[in-house]
Amino acid sequence: MLPDPRPPTWIELTAFQRDCLEAVARRERTGRPCDERGIIHALERRYPSVTRTRLEPNLRTLVGRGLLAKRAGADDRPTYALTDEGRALLIQRAERFAVTCGIGAIDRDAGAGATSSGLRRRTLETRDEKPKRCPDCGATVPERDPLVGWWCCDDCGILLDDDGERLT
Numbered sequence: 001m002l003p004d005p006r007p008p009t010w011i012e013l014t015a016f017q018r019d020c021l022e023a024v025a026r027r028e029r030t031g032r033p034c035d036e037r038g039i040i041h042a043l044e045r046r047y048p049s050v051t052r053t054r055l056e057p058n059l060r061t062l063v064g065r066g067l068l069a070k071r072a073g074a075d076d077r078p079t080y081a082l083t084d085e086g087r088a089l090l091i092q093r094a095e096r097f098a099v100t101c102g103i104g105a106i107d108r109d110a111g112a113g114a115t116s117s118g119l120r121r122r123t124l125e126t127r128d129e130k131p132k133r134c135p136d137c138g139a140t141v142p143e144r145d146p147l148v149g150w151w152c153c154d155d156c157g158i159l160l161d162d163d164g165e166r167l168t
Helices: 015-029 036-043 052-064 084-101
Strands: 068-072 078-082
Touching (some): 015 078, 036 052, 052 078, 078 084
16 A cells, blocks of 8 residues: 555544653753653653653654654664654744634745745744743743744743643
């Protein structure tokens, strides 16, 4: 059976696979390692008992579907990176949320060309926002989360509004 040439849609992925994509995107954005250990750490806020046994086949599926790239990392541990298709899928989902929530989206890469999937990279509109500090753990929250439009602490997982107050 030949592999499907079209990139997968959001609903064709499991919730865990979507969360894996988001975890890789967050770790890439903050410059943290995207190896299995780091991805497990990022997922533990939502899934208290993430194991390699659960993670590895899902990462393999994402690599096989062209959403993640697997590379050899330090100490022979593989690292993962979003592909253009994986990033485009996350951006499409963020834009859909933005439209639903009435948040404007603008093209930040106008004239910079398209990704290999033919989609321009787009991000949610920001207002030259300064990083915030998490009121719970004190970590720096460098930017608004492009998937939901709120500030999300990568260390403890709480969501903050524009005033730095906890969202419930």
